Amino acid sequence: MNIDANTTPEAIGGLGLYARVSSPDHKTDLERQVARLSAWAAKAGHRVARVEAEIASGMHGRRSKARRLLADPNVTCVVVEHKDRLGRMNVELVEAALSATGRRLLVLEDGEIADDLVRDMVEVLTSFCARHYGRRSAKNRALKALQACEHG
Secondary structure, eight states: OOTTTOSSSSOOOEEEEEEEEGGGGGGGHHHHHHHHHHHHHHHHHHHEEEEEEEOOSSSSOOOOHHHHHHHHTSEEEEEEHHHHHOSSSOOOHHHHHHHHHOOOOEEEEOOOOSSHHHHHHHHHHHHHHHHHHSTTHHHHHHHHHHHHHHHO
């Protein structure tokens, strides 16, 4: 977890919990994400200002519930379980926009790809695969392609 000393309820303010899955087949995963985020907030004593959960692709920005959460002035900290739940690409831009308005992004499970070059390559392959094969399972195909290159 990327939780630091500034995660006291007073330092954070109103939390906005956001969960996302890419297809209706994963609706139970969506419910579990919301439950885990809510349990973390309750255990830490944080005030939850808004909870948004949606079924939408992470490849584009057409996510009405994410937009609603980001636009809510009562949300001073957006909390996601994994960074890719907020989006597959350019999450750093969202972080920068939040920071510019005195808000922040908190990622509970920071199990991201550590190497920047590898992460960038996965993003490019994900984008390519999404366009070539369709949006569904694009990231999985990109990761498989990357693994094939590494072991190949």
